[in-house]
Amino acid sequence: MKSGKLLVGSIFPDTSKWSRLWLRMQLRYLKATTRTEFDHISVLQDGDPDSFSNESEVVLSSRGGGGSVAHMRGLKLLKDHFMRVKDEYEFFLFLDMDAFPIKNNWLSLLDDRLAGQWDLATILRPENLECRFHSSVIFCRLKALEKLDWKIGEVGHDLKGGKENDLHILPYQEELSTRVLPLLKSNKHLVHPLLCSVYWDMFYHHSCGSGRKFRMRSSQYWGHMMPKETPPAAFIDEIMADSNTFIKKLTGWTEHTHVPEE
């Protein structure tokens, strides 16, 4: 095990413009906020891996299936890869393509907080009425990585009492749920109740980062206050145009790292 080294993995649906832009954004923020050496691996669900990036190791996932199935397959592939090279790293970070750390020295802060009390840190989105941990961000050490698995199925009931049936993390969703440090939404300023979220003042997750149609579990719940025309693409344009200003507007509790443009 190489002390202090981090391995980051992220899943991309294809080699489209959006995927490339998010990868660049993710790498920029990782470089600016991570005080330890790190490597990056991308799981590509479709497209030519050779043309995707020369800064990230690219692995091609098997085709077929969409949505949660493809996501699960990507996560499992990442885990397999992490396990193959586990001896080279101390920390492991799974990220959605539209998620990245935003706080300077985040790894040290987060690892200190876990400190024997919790095995891993991951996102919890009660704002989307979810009771399941969300794999858009998972940070752990080897001990937890070895146990990690994913499943699509019934989790229980969401916060409104409806059935929650989606991708979830095993065995941490049930038996080991008290070993998870959930990262909750912490925006000081919201532009949308569900999109453009900052978690624990440490990670940004855009949601619908592929520009897909906005369709989330809690859309109806927030119907009386949410803008009727929800424009994920407009928010993507905004963050891509000037991520420093955009993220500064959302956070604001503490000083955040200014990330140099490329």
Add this chain to the structure above:
Amino acid sequence: MARRDRPLKVVRSKPQTHKEVLEELRKRQSDRNKPAQSPPKPIQPNPSLKAAMPKVRRPVKTEKVLKQVKANIQEQKDTVHSPKKLCIGTIFPDCGKLGEQWLDLQLRYIKATTKNFHHVSLVQNGSKISSFFSNNTEVIRPLGQRNAKNSQAHTVGLNGLHAHFIKHQANYDHFLFIDMDAFPIRKNWYDILVKKLGNNWELAIALRCENLETRLHSSILFATKPCLQHLKWGVHKVGVDLIGKSESDVNLMSHQTKRRKQSYVLLRSNQYQIHPLLCGVYYDLFYHHGCGSGRQFNMRSRPYWGHIVPQKFDVMGSIDKLMEDPNEFIGKLAGWHRSEYPQV
């Protein structure tokens, strides 16, 4: 002295005979003495005469007046107990100055957002009820256990309000249990919430995930009449919170597990935050300050948020800021629909 530009007052203590009055009286007398040929014309009041005539005080205690007085009293009674849509109940530790400030602000917001309501205050301590309370709300006292403290006191208060609501349930459609430092902030909140509940949910209640809680929080509890009979509180272990620690506090036992599916949760919705736990807006319909009694800030998730806000927070300072300009304060925090938040 009476002058042309300053006429005599109409009301005088003694009747005064006037030349014109005498002439009018003589004319009437002569008319009465004439034999009746046709139905007498109704006498048109002479304006000048009317002005000059003194007003006569009628005896007060005639049968007719007594009847009217009785009718008025009955009408007042009927007004107090007339069917209203919503009964709102709030627990206050006492009638102190801070309690009066919260009651005043709560009532201002309720009046500005709510059409048809009756307000009840359960005052837990103190032997005297201040005139501000007695003039602005119906005051009730807790049922026993006046020495209870903290969570136990809150449970006693909730049970007291519940007993009152049960007793008067025939008059109302809905019931709102609300902390003294909480109130509705959106015009038409009642209709929005009733529509959301529909036939699927029987109550709406705050859920404070930001405080790592899994328990339904009775700081804001909006209940339909049919569910009133099921409500039951206690101070018990709820389970574990969101970070796996034991959670034990005021627990709405009736709905925490068994009737959980019928409970519609109200989540924090601030567009802008000045603190991750305090000064919360819920579902864009309600405001809840938190630690409104001015007690020390010591909430469950204080260490969890320790890296973004100081462990100590000036609770009284935040209350002062709210009281100073509630419209601006709440408008900024809620934020999504400025025109929908009333000016109080």
